[in-house]
Amino acid sequence: MNRPAPIERNVADSPGTQVGEPVIVARNVTVGYKLHRERKMLTALRDISLTINKGEFVVLLGPSGCGKTTFINAISGIVLPWEGSIEVNGAPVTGPGPDRAMVFQDYALMPWRTVEANLRMPFEFQNLGLSKDEVDARIARYLELVDLKGFEKSFPYELSGGMKQRVGIARALATEPTILLADEPFAAIDAMTREAMQSELERIVMATGQTVVFITHSIDEAITLGDRIAVISRRPGRIKEVVDVNLPRPRFDGDVKSRPEYAKIRERIWDLVKAEALSGAHGE
Amino acid sequence: MADMQDSETKQGSFEDADRIRKLRLTPAELWQQYGPWATTVLNLTIFFILWELFARSGMINQVFFPTASGMFSTLFEGLTRSAPPDAIISGQIIDHLLYTVRTVVIGIGLACIVGIPMGLLMGGSRHVERIFSPYVWALASLPRIALVPLFILFLGFTMKMQVTIVFLAALFPIVINAWAGVKTTEKSLIAAAKVFGANRRQIYYHVVLPYTLPFIIAGVQQGIGRGLVGVIIAEIFGGSMGLGFLITRAADTFNSELMYAVLLLLVLISLSLIKITRMLEAWIAPWRQQALM
Numbered sequence: 001m002n003r004p005a006p007i008e009r010n011v012a013d014s015p016g017t018q019v020g021e022p023v024i025v026a027r028n029v030t031v032g033y034k035l036h037r038e039r040k041m042l043t044a045l046r047d048i049s050l051t052i053n054k055g056e057f058v059v060l061l062g063p064s065g066c067g068k069t070t071f072i073n074a075i076s077g078i079v080l081p082w083e084g085s086i087e088v089n090g091a092p093v094t095g096p097g098p099d100r101a102m103v104f105q106d107y108a109l110m111p112w113r114t115v116e117a118n119l120r121m122p123f124e125f126q127n128l129g130l131s132k133d134e135v136d137a138r139i140a141r142y143l144e145l146v147d148l149k150g151f152e153k154s155f156p157y158e159l160s161g162g163m164k165q166r167v168g169i170a171r172a173l174a175t176e177p178t179i180l181l182a183d184e185p186f187a188a189i190d191a192m193t194r195e196a197m198q199s200e201l202e203r204i205v206m207a208t209g210q211t212v213v214f215i216t217h218s219i220d221e222a223i224t225l226g227d228r229i230a231v232i233s234r235r236p237g238r239i240k241e242v243v244d245v246n247l248p249r250p251r252f253d254g255d256v257k258s259r260p261e262y263a264k265i266r267e268r269i270w271d272l273v274k275a276e277a278l279s280g281a282h283g284e
Numbered sequence: 285m286a287d288m289q290d291s292e293t294k295q296g297s298f299e300d301a302d303r304i305r306k307l308r309l310t311p312a313e314l315w316q317q318y319g320p321w322a323t324t325v326l327n328l329t330i331f332f333i334l335w336e337l338f339a340r341s342g343m344i345n346q347v348f349f350p351t352a353s354g355m356f357s358t359l360f361e362g363l364t365r366s367a368p369p370d371a372i373i374s375g376q377i378i379d380h381l382l383y384t385v386r387t388v389v390i391g392i393g394l395a396c397i398v399g400i401p402m403g404l405l406m407g408g409s410r411h412v413e414r415i416f417s418p419y420v421w422a423l424a425s426l427p428r429i430a431l432v433p434l435f436i437l438f439l440g441f442t443m444k445m446q447v448t449i450v451f452l453a454a455l456f457p458i459v460i461n462a463w464a465g466v467k468t469t470e471k472s473l474i475a476a477a478k479v480f481g482a483n484r485r486q487i488y489y490h491v492v493l494p495y496t497l498p499f500i501i502a503g504v505q506q507g508i509g510r511g512l513v514g515v516i517i518a519e520i521f522g523g524s525m526g527l528g529f530l531i532t533r534a535a536d537t538f539n540s541e542l543m544y545a546v547l548l549l550l551v552l553i554s555l556s557l558i559k560i561t562r563m564l565e566a567w568i569a570p571w572r573q574q575a576l577m
Contacts, residue, residue, distance in 0.1 A: 073475075076479050077479075078475060078478045078479060096478055096479050096480070096481055097481070098481060100479070101479065101480070102476070102479045104472055104475070104476060105472075106472050108470075108472040108473055108475065108476035109476075110473060110476075110490075110491070110494070111571035111572075112494045112495075112497075112569065112571060121477075121480060121490070122480035122481065124486075124490070125477065125480050125481040125482040125483075125486055125490075126480065126481030155570065155571060156571070157570070157571045171480075175480075181479075
């Protein structure tokens with residue numbers, strides 16, 4: 001199979017923006033959810049401040065239940081911060097918008113829609129000012145990008161986990177958002193497919209120039225994918241430290257994991273998460 | 285890229301035709317495919333032959349236990365011959381069958397018209413739910429048969445009474461299933477719709493409704509079962525038409541062949557209605573079939 005041509009779209013080319021300019025600015029964000037029955041407000045994240053720049057691949061790494069998902073939901077706008085503020089492209093987040101799209105851990109594909117119809121969904125819900133032909137072209141292009149050409153008419157239940165997630169990725173990319181949010185997208189996928197998917201994702205975002213916020217609890221996934229890794233502590237989540245990953249891209253062309261720098265970064269992150277991981281293993 | 289082609293796909297509609305080859309079945313595979321059918325046919329044949337021999341042996345009086353052949357011929361005659369137009373009460377099965385079917389169809393139709401929107405509203409709005417749920421649970425837990433004398437009092441031995449019984453019997457499974465469907469809609473699907481810009485109306489129309497559809501069909505399926513019970517009981521209680529009436533009349537006149545024929549017919553009706561709703565479900569919500577298997 002031929003590799004589809006990279007998409008001719010570079011966010012850096014759009015007027016008035018520069019690579020490195022902050023696109024997501026979170027200031028002292030505290031957010032959580034209400035438990036009505038127990039009359040409790042549960043704080044998931046406390047006092048998070050993080051600036052993410054254009055074209056950056058930022059990984060949020062932390063144990064299960066540390067509030068990473070809540071943070072990404074706050075960026076997407078489906079939950080709003082209790083305190084502090086989140087700005088995206090210079091404007092405070094008041095709800096979801098077409099500049100952000102999300103890839104979900106359990107794919108969240110509509111089971112009654114074909115692959116093609118699932119990709120069409122975002123275009124039906126929000127008016128992006130595209131004609132039907134343009135939307136068709138977009139769908140075809142992004143299905144090709146994730147190597148699912150020929151599966152337009154398939155239903156999600158006919159696809160394997162890896163293929164379902166590629167549909168999820170294509171759906172998120174098709175509206176051409178400037179920010180791609182990914183909530184443990186490969187957690188439910190078998191180990192071999194996962195590596196292939198990671199390399200796919202790297203290739204895609206290198207081509208599109210998107211800003212990515214990626215959640216994982218796998219240290220290796222964090223290092224192989226991220227430009228920066230924000231290590232988050234157990235609930236209520238706080239950012240312990242932000243670690244830079246200065247490994248060359250594309251990282252999947254060689255065996256990145258055998259590089260000495262990789263081991264050094266891994267050791268550093270392990271030091272940061274060790275206490276959390278061990279306390280998790282002994283239960284809370 | 286080729287190395288990451290997932291192999292588990294069931295229906296990759298690839299252009300290259302050489303991926304698909306015609307399958308020639310071995311006798312063992314043919315048996316695997318059609319065996320269950322053949323077994324069922326053989327099984328039933330043996331069953332009815334044994335029945336016939338047993339009935340002919342005279343161990344049980346034929347007033348209580350007719351021969352299988354007698355039952356089948358009564359059934360066949362009753363279904364193919366209609367009463368003459370000037371008859372007051374028909375003795376033919378077909379007339380009673382049509383009456384009962386009409387009652388059930390009207391009753392269940394009304395139950396759908398009322399029950400589906402009601403269940404959807406109860407699932408969609410906490411206020412509607414709070415107001416209606418005590419009544420729904422109260423009436424759903426009351427054995428509907430206990431209401432039959434009340435409706436005879438109100439409506440007499442009429443089709444209206446029977447339709448009301450069917451309606452009430454079928455209504456609650458439909459309401460409760462639709463309600464549960466809305467309530468259990470997967471949160472991640474709703475979150476996905478929200479992220480991609482859906483408003484409340486779009487979430488309801490594009491996520492909740494399609495998700496609930498198979499639940500509604502399951503509710504209708506249960507409703508049909510309950511409705512059939514309701515109509516037979518209502519007809520046995522009183523009236524001069526319907527299969528329930530025909531059973532009591534067959535009993536009163538010691539016509540065991542007719543009685544068994546009607547019972548067999550009820551089994552057939554019930555089975556085919558369930559089969560039809562199953563097929564409907566498989567056609568409307570194929571993903572669910574897959575998930576259950």
